[in-house]
Amino acid sequence: MSTRTRTKKAALSKEEREELLELYRQMVLIRHFEQHCDRAYRQDKIGGYLHLYIGEEALAVGFISQLQPNDRVLGHYRDHGYVLALGSDPRRVMAELYGKVTGLCRGKGGSMHFYDKAHNFLGGYAIVGGVIGIATGVAFSQKYRQSDGITLCFFGDGAMNAGLLHECLNMAGLWKLPIVYIVENNKYAMGTPVELHSAVTNLAERASVYGFPSCQIDGMDVLKVREAAREIIHHVRTRQEPYFVEAITYRFVGHGAADITDPGSYRTREEIEEWRKRDPIPNLQHYLLQNGICTEQELEAIDQQAQRIVEEAARYADESADPPLDELWQHVFAD
Amino acid sequence: MSTRTRTKKAALSKEEREELLELYRQMVLIRHFEQHCDRAYRQDKIGGYLHLYIGEEALAVGFISQLQPNDRVLGHYRDHGYVLALGSDPRRVMAELYGKVTGLCRGKGGSMHFYDKAHNFLGGYAIVGGVIGIATGVAFSQKYRQSDGITLCFFGDGAMNAGLLHECLNMAGLWKLPIVYIVENNKYAMGTPVELHSAVTNLAERASVYGFPSCQIDGMDVLKVREAAREIIHHVRTRQEPYFVEAITYRFVGHGAADITDPGSYRTREEIEEWRKRDPIPNLQHYLLQNGICTEQELEAIDQQAQRIVEEAARYADESADPPLDELWQHVFAD
Amino acid sequence: MATRLFREAIREALIEEMDRDETVFLIGEDIGRYQGTFRVTEGLFQKYGPNRVWDTPISEPGFIAIAIGAAMEGLRPVVEVMTWSFAFLAMDQIVNHAAKILYKSGGACPVPLVIRGPAGPGKQLAAQHSHSFELWVAHSPGLKVVLPSTPADAKGLLKTAIRDNNPVMFIEHPQLYLTRGEVPDGEYTIPFGVADIKRVGRDVSIITYSRGVLLAQQAAERLQQEGIEVEIVDLRTLMPCDWETVFNSVRKTHRAIALHDDWRYCGFGAEIAAQIQEQAFDWLDAPVLRVAGADVPMPYNKYLERAAYPQVDDVIAAVRQVLT
Amino acid sequence: MATRLFREAIREALIEEMDRDETVFLIGEDIGRYQGTFRVTEGLFQKYGPNRVWDTPISEPGFIAIAIGAAMEGLRPVVEVMTWSFAFLAMDQIVNHAAKILYKSGGACPVPLVIRGPAGPGKQLAAQHSHSFELWVAHSPGLKVVLPSTPADAKGLLKTAIRDNNPVMFIEHPQLYLTRGEVPDGEYTIPFGVADIKRVGRDVSIITYSRGVLLAQQAAERLQQEGIEVEIVDLRTLMPCDWETVFNSVRKTHRAIALHDDWRYCGFGAEIAAQIQEQAFDWLDAPVLRVAGADVPMPYNKYLERAAYPQVDDVIAAVRQVLT
Ligand SMILES: Cc1ncc(C[n+]2csc(CCOP(=O)(O)OP(=O)(O)O)c2C)c(N)n1
Numbered sequence A, B: 001m002s003t004r005t006r007t008k009k010a011a012l013s014k015e016e017r018e019e020l021l022e023l024y025r026q027m028v029l030i031r032h033f034e035q036h037c038d039r040a041y042r043q044d045k046i047g048g049y050l051h052l053y054i055g056e057e058a059l060a061v062g063f064i065s066q067l068q069p070n071d072r073v074l075g076h077y078r079d080h081g082y083v084l085a086l087g088s089d090p091r092r093v094m095a096e097l098y099g100k101v102t103g104l105c106r107g108k109g110g111s112m113h114f115y116d117k118a119h120n121f122l123g124g125y126a127i128v129g130g131v132i133g134i135a136t137g138v139a140f141s142q143k144y145r146q147s148d149g150i151t152l153c154f155f156g157d158g159a160m161n162a163g164l165l166h167e168c169l170n171m172a173g174l175w176k177l178p179i180v181y182i183v184e185n186n187k188y189a190m191g192t193p194v195e196l197h198s199a200v201t202n203l204a205e206r207a208s209v210y211g212f213p214s215c216q217i218d219g220m221d222v223l224k225v226r227e228a229a230r231e232i233i234h235h236v237r238t239r240q241e242p243y244f245v246e247a248i249t250y251r252f253v254g255h256g257a258a259d260i261t262d263p264g265s266y267r268t269r270e271e272i273e274e275w276r277k278r279d280p281i282p283n284l285q286h287y288l289l290q291n292g293i294c295t296e297q298e299l300e301a302i303d304q305q306a307q308r309i310v311e312e313a314a315r316y317a318d319e320s321a322d323p324p325l326d327e328l329w330q331h332v333f334a335d
Numbered sequence C, D: 001m002a003t004r005l006f007r008e009a010i011r012e013a014l015i016e017e018m019d020r021d022e023t024v025f026l027i028g029e030d031i032g033r034y035q036g037t038f039r040v041t042e043g044l045f046q047k048y049g050p051n052r053v054w055d056t057p058i059s060e061p062g063f064i065a066i067a068i069g070a071a072m073e074g075l076r077p078v079v080e081v082m083t084w085s086f087a088f089l090a091m092d093q094i095v096n097h098a099a100k101i102l103y104k105s106g107g108a109c110p111v112p113l114v115i116r117g118p119a120g121p122g123k124q125l126a127a128q129h130s131h132s133f134e135l136w137v138a139h140s141p142g143l144k145v146v147l148p149s150t151p152a153d154a155k156g157l158l159k160t161a162i163r164d165n166n167p168v169m170f171i172e173h174p175q176l177y178l179t180r181g182e183v184p185d186g187e188y189t190i191p192f193g194v195a196d197i198k199r200v201g202r203d204v205s206i207i208t209y210s211r212g213v214l215l216a217q218q219a220a221e222r223l224q225q226e227g228i229e230v231e232i233v234d235l236r237t238l239m240p241c242d243w244e245t246v247f248n249s250v251r252k253t254h255r256a257i258a259l260h261d262d263w264r265y266c267g268f269g270a271e272i273a274a275q276i277q278e279q280a281f282d283w284l285d286a287p288v289l290r291v292a293g294a295d296v297p298m299p300y301n302k303y304l305e306r307a308a309y310p311q312v313d314d315v316i317a318a319v320r321q322v323l324t
């Protein structure tokens, strides 16, 4: 594993140590949160489509760890990891999934449509590619206002083939918008492998013809993601130009919780097992221990705390009320 | 001028000579045809939007000279040159512009919407980018049927920013469709110069990330266009893969016949004059004479014949009838 | 007669037409190797191979445009949209290209194209995935519009759609895929523009299609116990539409209800009401009522969702109202 | 009061709102350096510079999506579409994003966006450039829909649109740009959802908007000579729509005609007819008639084009019919 090679014992400052533990805390929280969602879906507490982030945690956590208050994040429908990494209240996130009025969107959005403005999350979008346009507009507003903020836009490899991507990369390059496009290349768009949906499978290369930099990174190693994110976000903020990142990652679970054909129909159990060896969580765990940054007990404590937070979130969601029926007619128009 | 350098007197066969004169014949015919359209527009004999091909003749003529019976051509709304080069009856073309029932489309399509199946023209499309999708489908059918045909798809630099282009280049590359995408880069999309609409102004480069070859050619020199077309079309036909061509060209007239702001509003008279020095017609004329391929008299005769054809076409269009009113309700649905 | 699931009947139609005509092919997202999200195309990739069943990238405008071009060359593409909500991306291809090419070519270029897939609410898919789609395409001359309510109709109408020389929008309801019904044995087709009286009654005409037919039947059974006889007119195709059968039904019952899941405002129920009052004004004893979706984006919460589109009680209430 | 061309009135509204609010900006194709295809934005690039007036590539889905994102951040984009026929390319952005974001965010994210531009026939632009567009957007909860008929209305309604916190579809008729009318001096706005009785009459109500109002006025003048008094209800906004004024007019005249350029089948006239017969059934002496566009793609030939959408004689004929 890549991180195994990093063995020089760095004398870490308190802050640095805390940052590392926070990365771990967030990834573990997301993992437990998603595992609970999977169970809740089978108990019909969660409906609709449910897309889990299991295996891809390092991406949201690594990138979002480098943001500042004026920055914004938008993503596609596989969006639980983004809001949790941004610090949304897990109880309100779970309540949204349960369709409760206490949810992030009062139970009207559901898994594919999170919003949490207070935490700079401007939406998960259920239409493949849709987020790319909106996020480019958010970055446009940052430029328009000459704010120091930048925008992170997360989407999947399947969205590489949406015409909207091409239109927006061109305008972002033309107008030098402060945005980082992050394609989570988890090798599949639903049941279709990248080789069958993309004429050129190097997605960073596909995005290299719009007049701004693009690169490929290892999305399974949160430390590498964080390092790359630090440089890239700094570049975008200071140079005021877009950046395209292809993050190589993998989802350990089916496309959606409803998909019972996976593994088998389009990928093998063996392939999944191979990738599980690169699971970002044990990966970081090993690094922290090997470098004496923390103890087994501390990690154990973090894990248990995450479980408690998720249980508490589930209880909160269970006990929350459904939106009153007259909510049906509210929020069609703003005053 | 590029062609001036070609001075070696090639001993031409009858066929070769005839081919060269035919290129000249077609370009001159298109030029006279378009000049008449411009006048007819001011006389209200032609309505709607009228986009002339003056200055770009070498492109349609050079490429189409290399086609075979199973090949197909589609283009955007600036489509007069394509059908004339394909051998459509100029009388029916003019009649369509006059909105007459004897027109290519019974007067229902007009300048932006030519069709002439008998001559392998599957349509001009008024929506920028629209032709790219339809043409890719036509090439798809050629592959589906394992015909030996290929498709030429002509569009403008403005269409480079249509998402549809990106989607179709990807599928064409993925499925190895026999199509040549030809962007007529005449430096402007209506009043917008390429530098203001394309983050990367080398359009061939923009199209280079879809797994098939792309190149730039001089679109003002019909001999160079013909040479390039011969190689490219042979490549596409034999290798069964797409090809992207950026042809550098220029329109000597306004975007549309209705545009009275040009020159002045977005380009200078001087710029137009500079480009007129590269006018493909005198350019070929000079080559033919300098190489003793034909005489002034022959060229003069060709010119007069072209004028006669256009006058005859205009007369035919004038004398043709408008479609009967009940045509309004015909062709909404096919039987 | 054998019974079939709605989605099996669709699959049968695809198989029969692909067998009889080499030019018929399927194209869409995850319809081949993955067998289709709603399993409609299960087994067809294995049966017909990659030249007849095309898995596409997520490029709706692109692959629908490709289907149009292929159709102009005489192929008969059957496009699957995973849901019609994604067809908004291809609206320019559908409305401004497929629907216009025959006309603007002066009749020279027919476009024998079928686009099929699910549209409608009921699975908590929320605002961006739950659209009904019939109105968008019915309001576009040059397109035919089909919304079957039973497996037998689905099969017979789809076979007609594939043989039709025009762009046909074939809209399936996700709540119908697992409904079962009798399907005639052997070869048959059902013509467009012929409504089907799914139930004969004297008191009120419910003019509807797709899921609305099942809803109307449930309502009719409950109302029958009170001696109210509901007539159910299943339009089956909205373009062409069999207005004569509608008018005749209303001339008999003197009362009409238009029923659909789609939004009420400017929905197809408005056209039904407008036509009935135009053509059967003097036979009407009461205004034509509309039972339709609430004019709101679809909410995720399941109770709000249920409240957002017609349920049996809504139909029953409307019948009582139109009778008083 | 000064008189203004329709397009000048629109320009005045843009200038006044850009002056009073830094967050208002214009974005579209060739609207800046090139001054706009219909010259509506003439001089504005010179006046406000490149950060307030954005020339875009030909990427309707892209720049409309960008406007939506900018609006979510509190800017007030005014998008120009060269014609609404090109908005089909951005249907997903308009219907499935702009219209849905407020609702699916539970009220958290308003989208204060205006999309404006010409829509309609009359310039021989043929099938792909001549669409009316109101129905597509009126059938989409979350969008407001405005179609002014006079310079004064255009200015007052556009100012309201720019200050509105929702996506507003502002649809201009190309045949109106060079019409002239009086425009009040100084600051004013016109509220949405308030119809304007453009002419008072007792015999028949013509319910219309946009170019239809001019057509109705010409018809009304000719009919007056025969003593027929036409009332003209200019809806001005279709969502929200001032139905009370419509019903009151019909309760007075007992006869109604719905008039628009858009296709008849499933056009807004169907909603007008449906609502009137629902709410004013007992006041109606005759069915509500529809005078609307022929259900065909727009032909290029000028005589066919004229025959494809309503002319004064069609309106007069309908009035006579509804009166007999
Ligand atoms: C325009 C559109 N087409 C199809 C779909 C259905 N769909 C939802 S997710 C998905 C696959 C997307 O894969 P990818 O972009 O790689 O993201 P991942 O799920 O792998 O994270 C598809 C086809 C959609 N939501 N939107």
Ligand SMILES: Cc1ncc(C[n+]2csc(CCOP(=O)(O)OP(=O)(O)O)c2C)c(N)n1
Binding pocket: B051, B078, B126, B127, B128, B129, B155, B156, B157, B158, B159, B160, B184, B186, B188, B189, B190, B255, D029, D058, D060, D082, D086, D089
């Ligand atoms: C989707 C769309 N948007 C806008 C237009 C209006 N329009 C017609 S031609 C044109 C410029 C196209 O320029 P280019 O593609 O370079 O072709 P050229 O006219 O230079 O040959 C524009 C913006 C259109 N027809 N379609």
Ligand SMILES: [Mg+2]
Binding pocket: A156, A157, A158, A184, A185, A186, A187, A188, A189, A190
């Ligand atoms: Mg993926």
Ligand SMILES: [Mg+2]
Binding pocket: B156, B157, B158, B184, B185, B186, B187, B188, B189, B190
């Ligand atoms: Mg150009």
